[in-house]
Amino acid sequence: MRAVVFENYQTFPELKDVEKPVPGPxxxxLKVAGAGACHSDVAIFQDFTEGAPGAQRPEFTLGHENSGWIEELGPGVEGLNKGDAYLVYGPIGCQHCRACSRGQDTYCENAATMPYMGVGLGRDGGMAEYVRVPARNLVPxxxxxxxxxxSLSDAGLTPYHAIKLALPHLNGGGKYALVIGLGGLGLLGVQILKALTGATVIATDMKPEAMAEAERLGAVTVPGGEGQIDRIRExxxxxxxxxxxxxxxxxxTVKTAMESTARQGRCTIVGIAGGSYDWSFFTAPYEVELTSTYWGTIEELYEVVDLFNAGQLEPMYTTYPMDRALEAYQALVDGKISGRAVVVPHS
Structure with a gap:
């Protein structure tokens, strides 16, 4: 079968013929229906070096954002039907620590001893015609x-988890939420905020087409650049x-987020671009929570699917056939993707 393979650090991936996987116990x-191309993939093959935090040892098939139809059941798997469609929860932890027991493999207490972080993150992923995954990681x-x-398995789940944790700050009337960055995650973040809260959503980006999409989804937009923070506060x-x-x-963007947050507000850094912030008691708003999140729980992915099935989420995406999968990644590197690029191996 064909697959997009990460072969070495700081090396663009290759489209190769590899062995079709066999499901174990x-x-x-899964016969892959769609595989989202994510900036985290770009970091894997373009930014990381061996031993760096987050680096995954090559080689393996990329793709941690996957959906598909059950093609074959491994030994001991019952209660699932061939041909049914599922979304894949990407993280894979030890499955016996406290974090994994609550479905939050992203914060696995034994992550340092695991050979990979998840599907497409050290373990063969879904940027291929077929992918094998733990049955426990399937969301119908x-x-x-x-x-x-x-794309909901990451671009939907990650903002959902971050927003859900911030809901106490958005309960009640007259509340405001700010979304910085209107790519695949940010545009879904706007929709999740509209679905879960009554807050006025302010969205900002450097791309006019991204802001136009955010406006269509109900956000008030502010262009990036000079005067951005003043306009948000206005x-x-x-x-x-x-x-x-x-x-x-x-x-x-971290600085913009913090300087736009009210006293006793919450500022969540979701993007993993590695930016730093120079905190000072006298410049940071009093009692502001500056925090980070990473992905979400499998239970929350069920909730994301519920929103999608209720028509409250509308992922923005562009499809690519498998023979153009590398074009999708190049467009992502070049900043030419609006929303998400989804590779469709069996189009």
Whole structure:
């Protein structure tokens, strides 16, 4: 079968012929419907070096954002039907620590001893015609389109988890939320905020087309650049937003998020671009929570699918056939993707 393979650090991936995987005990083989191309993949093959935090040892098939139909059941798997469509919860922890027992493999207490972080993260992923995954990591899609849903496993789950944790700051009337970065995660973040809260959503980006999409989804937009923070504070009557979500994570966006947050607000850094922030008691708003999150729980992915099936989430994506999968990654590197690029191996 064909697969997009990460072969070495700081080396662009290759489209190769590899062996079709065989599901082991407790696993299933999925015929991949859609595989989302994520900036985390770019970090894997472009930014990381051996031994760096987050680096995964090559080689393996990329793709941690997957959907598909059950093709084959591994030994011991019962209660699942061939041909049914599922979304894949990507993280894989030890499955016996406290974090894994609550479905939060992202915070596995034994992560340092695991040979990989998840599907497509050290272990062969779904940027291929077929992928094997633990049956426990499947979330049913019902009659939903698995191609449209593919990006929800990360681009939907990650903002959902961050926003859900911030809900106490957004309860009540007259609340404001800020979304910085309107890529695949940010645009879904706007929709999740609209679905879960009554807050006014302010969205900002450097791309006019991304802001136009955010406006269509109900956000008030502010262009990036000079005067950005002043404009955000003007919309909020001068006090700042109750919850800010930075889906980029470079130093300037972290600074914008913090300087736009009201006293006793919450500022969540979701993007993993490695930016730093110079905190000071006298410049940071009093009692602001500056925090980070990573992905989410499998239970929350069920909730994301519920929102999708209820018509409250509309992923923005562009499909690519498998023979153009490398073009999808190049477009991602070049910043030419709006929303998500989803590779469709069996189109």
């Amino acid at each position: 407790g696993e299933v083989l 899609l019902g009659d939903a389109d698995p191609v449209a849903a593919a 919309i909020t009557g001068g006090r700042g937003v109750d919850a800010a979500f930075d889906f980029v994570g470079v130093a300037p």
